[in-house]
Amino acid sequence: MSQSDTVQRILDAAEVLFAQKGFAETSLRAITSRAGVNLAAVNYHFGSKEALIQAVFERYLTPFCQALDGKLQELEGQGAADLEKLFGVASRLALGSHGDEPRRAMIFFRLSGQAYSQPQDHLRAYLREHYGAVFRRFLALLRTAVPEVPPMELFLRVHFSLGAVIFTLSGMESLQTISKKDFNTDITAARITQQLLPFVVGGIRG
Amino acid sequence: MSQSDTVQRILDAAEVLFAQKGFAETSLRAITSRAGVNLAAVNYHFGSKEALIQAVFERYLTPFCQALDGKLQELEGQGAADLEKLFGVASRLALGSHGDEPRRAMIFFRLSGQAYSQPQDHLRAYLREHYGAVFRRFLALLRTAVPEVPPMELFLRVHFSLGAVIFTLSGMESLQTISKKDFNTDITAARITQQLLPFVVGGIRG
DNA sequence: CGCGGGGGCAAACGTATGTTTCAAACGTTT
């Protein structure tokens, strides 16, 4: 067939492994081995490891950003929206817009964390170029939701929130481990993300 | 001399390079070259690259945690402290307890971000084992500061805050770059960290 | 039927890495 499922198999494997072990620590051999395809397939279909990394992000981010953009345009039409609504929409979309379980979302947030903390400059530039518009649209809506917060401070606080979210969802398993050891409580991922919302809202308000 | 400054030179170089490029992406050759020492010196003095990574963290974290622990014990004696005071103390100590400029602190937060997002399991275990006690002491004090927040939620929100802080200070330069491009404003690192405090306090209160 | 090309495969290539080796240089002690 013209476009085999080899591409998808590679992307699936790469997504999980990159999230588990990081970009540099994941070899193409580990990816192709998990995907059950030949080593050369990566360079054949994607050109390079760097391009594969970008492709992994693109496959996840494009549908999400399109969905978010649509929702945001809706909200723009309806006039002012409050903080809870805005973050609620983004959160529901991020966790559920992919049909499959939110496990996928968690994997992706781990990827984002790595993209941010490691200096994958090419990736940062790529993300900024392709998805910066949606981010700015979101920021503009936020501004109308909390006009009492100066734009510059709002901008910073949104980044703080992004940090809390990415960091939390990146280290979800270790968070669950610790909470079990220190509090004798099993806590679901859903509950953690649910707690994230009031924290973010409270932080943005200051 | 019995313990030469080679060890310190290596630690200095490793600290900066690890923060700049990540652990896996930084070769021992890059480190020893920057330090002006022989390649074999790392394995001679530290045993392995992994041990070097731990040593970098230890050199920074041990003085900080000792200082923090002392301050916290003081506060315990003085009865209840409020949120602003607790986070203020921790923040001042983290940014200034090392004599030298807060640049050092920023470097270290970048390191922390990488330690968290990459699955350096050995590092996570090491940090937990050596510095978990201080963290628990801090958490206990927080509990008395906001008794209205259930312990479990407080625990989560502290982690959210940690995420915001680490994420922010990790990506400080890119944050400054963006703010300059989008807001035409130069923003100092000090101002960003200063904005971090009300965000964290607001988030913890919910 | 032939044959042309897209995709898959094993193998090899060049390079960069962490680590080891062993001899030379150094400083301290006797």
Place this chain on the structure above:
DNA sequence: AAACGTTTGAAACATACGTTTGCCCCCGCG
């Protein structure tokens, strides 16, 4: 001054990596 343990030095080692190379198969078109 001689002997010793500690530290440095240049070089080599084994390995793992990303990438490239040819050769094979197989399907669709002439």
